[in-house]
Amino acid sequence: MSGFSTTLEIAASGMRGQSERLRLVSQNIANADTPGYQRKTASFEAMTAIGAAEGAVRLGRVNLDQSALAVIYDPSHPLADAQGNYQGSNVDLVIEIADAREAQRSYEANLRVFDQVRQMSSSLSDLLRR
């Protein structure tokens, strides 16, 4: 039997994780034109800290996407090699936007659950009112 505060904690951990994920996405988008930038990814994992609620999540280690960097032809670029190419980033804006949308959707779902639990606990304390 777990109380409402545990449930609120779980929902809050989900929101925190999603907003951290959104931060990574915005870093990737901001660096979409940085030469040599590798996009950052992270996946969710169960929170294992002592005292953490069972089922709470956090964002795991940040990994760099090892896929090939885009080769861009621009002889006037300061980083261009003898053939006039330089390496851009491997950020795909379409993927980043889709990821951001998914993070937002999950964040809102967590928020909805948070609100439901809050209503449930306030209706429980309404019982004490005459």
Add this chain to the structure above:
Amino acid sequence: MFQSLEIFELATARARHASERQTLVARNVANADTPGYRAQDLPSFEEAFRASSPNGPAQLDLARRIDAPGPASPNGNTVSLELEMVRGVDAQRSHSRALMVYQSAMNVLRTSLGR
């Protein structure tokens, strides 16, 4: 004090079941993007009540979990946010229904005491 009256006992068990179910919904939604996570749910109240019937609803078994898979995504996660929304609303409504029963039983009790 009110535990001995069956209607209070029943309403309490129902509310506890609903709040435990809401915790599972929160857990599933929080893990909506965790690779390999499988969605969980409680057995329905009817089922749990029938299983506990010799001991009365106060001994309701809330520790048993059932697998509640939605369509699995490529990373092995089976949480469907839409299904979880439905379950969450369901749990909230049955919680408030149980509290309403408790409240009105309390009113009957008060009236019979003449207060």
